[in-house]
Amino acid sequence: MPDLARTHEVLRRYLNARVPLIVVRSIEPGRVLDSISALAGELRTMAFFEHSRTEGLVEMTSRQSVAEDFSLPGALEHARSTFKARTNANFVFPDVEDIEDESSTSRHMAEMVRLAETRQGSIVLVAAKPVWSGLRRLGMSVTLDLPTVDEMFDTLNGMIDDHRGVVATSWQHDDVRRAAETLVGITEGEAINILATLLTKGSLVPDDVAELSQFKESIFGELAGLERVRLRDGYVIGGLRNLRSWLARKEYAMKADLSDSHLRPPKGVLLVGVPGCGKSLSAKAIAAQWHLPLYRLDMAGILGMYVGQSESRLREALDTADRVAPCVLWIDEIEKALATGGGDAGTSRRLIGQFLFWLQESTSKVFVVATANDVSSLPPELLRKGRFDEMFFVDLPDAQDREEILRLYFSTYLGAEIAPALCGDLVDSTEGFAASDIDAVIHDVAWAMRESGRQAIPGDDELREFFSNVVPYSVTNAEDLAAIRNWGRTRAVPAGTPSSDGIPLASGDRRRVVVL
Incomplete structure (x- = not known):
């Protein structure tokens, strides 16, 4: 460039x-x-x-x-x-x-x-x-392209040096580098205006780097094909220990200064598996915990009725994602957007090719979180090793995960710790429940308390009754669940605690052959 x-x-x-x-x-x-x-x-x-x-x-x-x-x-x-x-x-x-x-x-x-x-x-x-x-x-x-990271770094560093002694700053080299990477994609004048606005506070601290994304977003206005997802505090993933451990390593890579190496930033992760077990929540939690803006690629807004229109819109959306980087790009139910079919004049195939080319060639710090429920319709090209950094299978939570999820939602909705004896009973009775099933039940308990004006949490028997009235996804969609598990358990790394049936652990060095 x-x-x-x-x-x-x-x-x-x-x-x-x-x-x-x-x-x-x-x-x-x-x-x-x-x-x-x-x-x-x-x-x-x-x-x-x-x-x-x-x-x-x-x-x-x-x-x-x-x-x-x-x-x-x-x-x-x-x-x-x-x-x-x-x-x-x-x-x-x-x-x-x-x-x-x-x-x-x-x-x-x-x-x-x-x-x-x-x-x-x-x-x-x-x-x-x-x-x-x-x-x-x-x-x-x-x-003459927009400023590179190095040029943006020099501009910001020079401006900060000009204000030393006037503005108290604790930014170090890595903080300025992160700020430069955040502001790549805008003009030099726009970057100067943003930093000048930040300097008016009278100080610069490392946490201010996260605020740069908000200023940057205001420059772009309505982003073509991208929807900004507003994040709130409190996004926590229950269970999925294997995925969480893997993401912790990727966070360092997303924030590291790679200018002195040939290493590429992480591309992202493909989450496949059982509905309601935390795939979409993971995208929000990743962005919140990494202090990065979250954008959702709206494929419904991408698809157009005229030949070439969909491809043009996707290209514009992906180019915009590169400009607003670093960010998390969430593609929910990617199989619906990129499913191949014979009735669309080849549009799906062209969209797949265009998306995969961008995923392969983009060097921006755009971390893609793609989720899929109907794994059978995923295009084979998407599953080849090297497209995403890893593909995880999200299964129903096991007993250990259900205990963590129960404690999490009791604290979130009821503001209390669950008693150990009750917790053990509910862990057993929620066998086959998805995380969303447990969430919905405890949420209903909180609403029942609010509607009745009760301050005290219902007794153990009443709480057990709330759970006993739920027919989980594993029962209502047993055939679909079996098909999803048969596909995912042999083709992806488990996102949760691996069971004893030989499913491999995720590893940065492990490589798998995808069977299609």
Whole structure:
């Protein structure tokens, strides 16, 4: 990806080669003009002039006005006279209107380029949009991308150094690096505005880094195909010990500075298994515990009715995810969005290919949490090792997990500890319950207390009755459960405590063959 240093060097070579037209594509004209201004100071044998609506035509090194007419036609007329009178003159025009297509302006500019070529001159166009091909082919082009992490780090570090002694800061190198990674995807000016807003508090502490994501999100407004999920405190995963242990290692990798290595940030995890056992909750808990924003990829909003529309929307959504990184990207029930079928004119296959290409090639810190219930409809391409960092099978909670879940929801909804004897009885009676079943029952108990105005928790017998009235998913959908288990137990790492039937433990070094 071109950065400022490389763009600066390319511009130097184009100018030295006396290329008659240089098109610089960028949404940051200020950074481009700073680079050209620096080159004007270095290339003393050339003259550099810059046009703007507010200052008219000025000489770049002295900033002296050279024409009374501030309009673009006036600046072009002065350029024509200059080219006629001397060689090695350069004119810089940022944000010229009506040059995207063939127009009187673009044709006029093309004539000026031809004149410049006869006099060893150059015209530099700084444009955020494409330039008419008939004009662009008269010269060369270069693109200045948004600041890289290193460039953003230098910008933030310089600004913080300028405020030391005025603003109390405890940010260290790693904090500034995390801030730079958070703000990648926006312009340098936007990053400066965000940090300046943060500095007005009078201090900078490491916890302030998390606030940068909120400022960054406000810049993008409505994100195409992405829905920001508002997080609250208290997201806790009950059970799923194997998954939680694995995620703890990935948190370090997501926050580590990888600039001095060839290591890639984590790609994400695919959670398959029994409905109601914590797959969707895991996405929210990961984002909350890692202090990262959570975005949900809305595939219903991605799918369009016209050929190519769905692919375009998905590309835009994934590009936006890269820009708002670091973040957690949640794709709920991914099999419904990417299921292959013969009645969609190949749209599903193209979406799968586009998503997998992004998953393979993206280097942004976007941690994907994809969940699936109907594992039989998952496309085989999605399951190949290397797509996701790991694939976990989320089964019904075992006795140890059910005890943890019971204690968790008693504390959450009833504000009390469950008695050991009652806990043991409920662990036995909830065999076959999903985590959502246990959640729903204890939630109903809390509502019953509120409706009746009772402060005391119901007695043990009454609590047992609440649970006895529930028919769990394992009973109502026994056939589906058996199919899900038969698929997942041989193809994925168990998310919970492995049973004694030979299901392997998750390991960073373990590799599995997916049987399809």
